Amino acid sequence: MRSRVVWIAVALSLIGIGVLATLPACGDGTADPPVDADPTPAESCVRPGDVGNNVGVGTYCTPTGGECAPFDLAPLCLATVGQEQWFCTRIGCDATTHCGEGAGCLIEAEGSACVPCRCDSRGLGC
Numbered sequence: 001m002r003s004r005v006v007w008i009a010v011a012l013s014l015i016g017i018g019v020l021a022t023l024p025a026c027g028d029g030t031a032d033p034p035v036d037a038d039p040t041p042a043e044s045c046v047r048p049g050d051v052g053n054n055v056g057v058g059t060y061c062t063p064t065g066g067e068c069a070p071f072d073l074a075p076l077c078l079a080t081v082g083q084e085q086w087f088c089t090r091i092g093c094d095a096t097t098h099c100g101e102g103a104g105c106l107i108e109a110e111g112s113a114c115v116p117c118r119c120d121s122r123g124l125g126c
Helices: 002-016
Strands: 103-108 111-116
Touching: none
Parallel strands: none
Antiparallel strands: 103 111
């Protein structure tokens, strides 16, 4: 019984000086990532906070954030369709499409999209 009283006294004194309050809690290891963790794929050439061009191409976006909704000429967030590039774009462009300042129409066998020139300089207009 004496040892239990000693441990209680030690615990209470540690609480009094704030030591127990700073000890990590034990858990099952499934804690949520920190709120400020960047979920953007490492392959994405656009990072959180990046602003696109005059029509919105290259604006950073997330899979469910709706960041591209204000851009009539770049309404699609590539993240929402499972791409590793997380920016607003316009799909279905061609040689006559104006993708805005610093962007070009990248045409590949799979399709075409407006892409910031800093991400891929092969786009028409870069």
